[in-house]
Amino acid sequence: MTDQIRLPKSAPRPQIAMLLIGLAAVLVLTRAALPEGLIRPPDWLILPFADWVNTVFTFLRDDLGLMALTRAFAGMVEWLLDVTANILYGKSRWPRLGPLPWSVVAITMAALGAWLGGWRLAVLAGGTFTWIAVMGQWQWAMETLSVIAVAAPFSIVTGLLLGIAAWRFRLVARVLDPVLNIAQSLPHFAYMIPVVVFIGVGPKAGAIVTIIFSVPPMIRMTALGLAKVPDEVVEAGRMGGATPFQLLRKVRLPTARTEILVGVNQVIMQCLAMVVLASFIGMPGLGQKLLQLLQALKIGLSVEIGITIVLIAVVLDRLTRAWAMRQPQHHAGGLRWWQRHPVLLAWALAVVLAFALAQIFPILAQVPRREALSIAAPIDLVMDQVIRLVDPLTTWLRWFLITWVLIPLRDAIQFLPFSAILLAVAAAGWAIGGWRSALVVGGFIALIAVSGWWDRAMITVYMVGFSVCLAALIGFPLGIWAARGEARAQRMLLICDTLQTFPSFIYLIPVVMLFGVNDVAVVMAVVTFAAVPLIRYTTLGLRGVAPELIEAAQMSGATRRQLLWQVQLPMALPVMMVGVNQSVMFSLFMVIIAAFIGTQDLGQELQRALSASDVGKGMVLGLAVAFLGLAVDHLIRSWSRNRAA
Template structure:
């Protein structure tokens, strides 16, 4: 080999070697810094100086006081404006609650005059079955009937109808708002650039953090809870709208131009109808996220099933809490399946058999007529509208007795498990994170960001990490990272192998999918009730709840990634004599690694959202800061702590996503 050919290789070798050694070097420096004796580093490096902190929380609180007490638009104040908005939004919410739960009437208190009762359980059951059959056939009709009957039989009907009213109104407003914002982002690129960071914050900031601003702006009650729910649930609709409208074939645009459509006609008569099946996926996400917030929103007056779960958690009534939580899960499944069926129907070619379509329409209207007639009968004889108490069932005593039996017979074992996990896993990890110098953590995050995505990734990562230090919440944030990190590692260690094993076994996957669907639809608060009764309050209880709540995406993404490996590569491995284990370890898993990383990313997001809720069981992290701020009505403290949680989530999301994208490019999988 000539000298001219050797020189480029010699120049590239140190650079390639340095790139490979970067991550081990970062890990080695981290271990060395943690191992240094106390006082070996300057104090300002290990503890962010108080003099450098900025009172951002106090400034936010002062601004909110000024906004609500002083700010005005001349003829009316900001308080008048927000209360007018609250009154306007209360109209559809009150109407929905009147129809589903409270009855139609006018007046309040002793002056109230009832016009008609709320729709009785049997009328809604008939209408739900008929609607399910019209949209999704016999299977969906049976599911709707069974789910609604469960709510009546187990005594959850009144609270479920309050929750349903809130979710329906929140979902409609969230879907419409998300659609309009998404269309604006498609039309104007600057709008997308402005909205994108706000969507990231809305999806990653704990709901606790903006419950208090909503409470101050719009007053205590279900309207504030509904607005908080809309803020939390709308971002997926915005993102789905952007993707769906941009995915409309160019031929549709050309057809609109050829037929002389205006911009408005092109949007509403061609683009939106064409993208409707994809848009219904966004509506489905809005519904599910709205249901996910019902318990938290009950803290500021939402009521319904969420309030029942929260009340059961406060008095540690496992039976009542599980029944109310399962009722929320049933409601979520019914709405999810109905929305999915609507999405499928929106993309389906209309039936050519006009006679069959007419027959189905007549059957549907007949069912609605019967439901309406029974509603009128219930207005005349109110006693028939109530589900008989003698026919109601309850599993609450059974669940309470089961937990009590476990505590009596296995208390010593459970306490030993809790003590071992705390002493050998949680306490060392906590000490490690608290011992890290904040300067090094910020620098290491910047280096990782630069390595994975250049300055465009490194700079925001560093700024977000510095924000946590500047507001004086660095130690609390490290406790958050420690507990979330341990939970994510355990969830990934459990979920990834299960996903890999189930990916090539359809029967096993069906069983696993049923379990993780239940885990994802069960309200997050419900996890806490039995775990607290078994292990008491503390970090270990929070760890179990977080792992149960966050393990689903690790399983789902691992299975999806392994199942998507091209069959041609599998056949090539078989032709080369690879065993089943070799195909799995050398072909399937390596090629699925980017998808697995994305699953870990989603696990981190869910772990952080659950970590905030575990503040109710005694953790001392940013979730506790947010929750205590809500209890003390300290809006500045709550928003700052919520922003810190959001920034931790965004940092993890950006770094993991950049790592997954880089891995895809190296494997030649990027499109």
């Protein structure tokens, strides 16, 4: 009887989805006869979101006096930036201790690497800072790191406190969850525009936008870590007479240490990514230099800067990961101080020696630009030869993609009536999650329609859609190949983890070298960036299939191909879909970032809004990008939940 009651509720879902698809097809086929209001959102339907946002910001800035508060905070941040700048590269500010000799910084990073991860990490960390010095990039790198040194602690503390509040109070969690979903879906430029309006441009604006951008992962990881603390551990603390505050400080937070430190890792990597991109709002350092070199098409020097940014990213990632995995050490009783802390003692002696030698040999304090090494000329020579060799292929590929793929795809998606696209999206939602999902994803797309940026959004959709499909053709086969052996899988995962540490700006360097400044370069950058999560999660999903299932299939006589298609891929599909989800989000971010070398999509308009300090336009465009990502995220998550059920 129960089954008879439930069937009518679930049975119509495919039929309703097919009906919506049919209606969408009818609208496409009868486009010529449709009224203009069904082809493009009519003017009366466009809501002045940008004006509303600007009104709110004007009220906050002028009437509510928020400008005074933000300027006071900016003043404090600027003072801290002056401190770190003085210590790291000698800016003439208090405490007038700097600049530290590069050799001292390199020794310090090597000692930190040795303490956290052993000699290999010590060589990587010390070698990276030695490279920065001898390549004459010390001041640019220190300008970048001085901002991270200020922004990361702010983000970590803020995220930790908000994460504790979200774990402790359900209402806070309910409020923060949708805010974090949107915040982690907004493109980088959407964060910059309001900061420019309230703060201005320069290092302090770069630091503040970096703080705001990097807080969300710390909140999520703190709340997750505290929620995973076993009840038995907490009960043991209570039985020991601990107060609620003592339980939090001495029991819950130490138990959640690994998750919290993973959050610290994500914060630092987000800080580096944003500091590099903050060059668009006057943030000096490696990002600004790379932007200038890319715009001038100076490939050799761009590669030099790119290598430095990549090395810094890898070092920061490896150090914070090692910190997260490192367990507290307990020394045997009776050991002397130098026996308990040999690395600290070696570091102190090496630093004293380095300071002394830097007074005798100034090159150990600072490498002048005229004496710095450079690999730009050899790189330019090699790249000239490579470009000449592959030029016939890249020229043909550029022509083919633009003429026969990109332009037809763009025209096709812009030909479709917006009403048909709305129905098709709602049909996908209904087929996957019922009427609620149809309303959610349809609502996201409808908000884009009434924002007034439909055509630009569709250009973004076609760029992202095509790029993700190309990335899938690369990522899935590579992931399947990597999953065939444990050693091969570990090597591939290491490569993917390393590639995911690179700031997205770095992916523009090779494509600009090969394809110049055009839409094809954007697509190739997006494909490269988006393929990484597909490879990673395909490998993880296939390696995670239970060995018993594989053995049972082999015993039943399944061939290698049958085993892959009928057992491994179906079981790994939920994990692979996580990769698809991340690939779409990565593609959206990269398309927006790469807009300065091509495309006429939402990213180009976002950069114009940033140049004009138009908060309303920037926020609306940023939310349009976020809604595209959230719609895909909702569909994939709903599919995963339904499949698990």
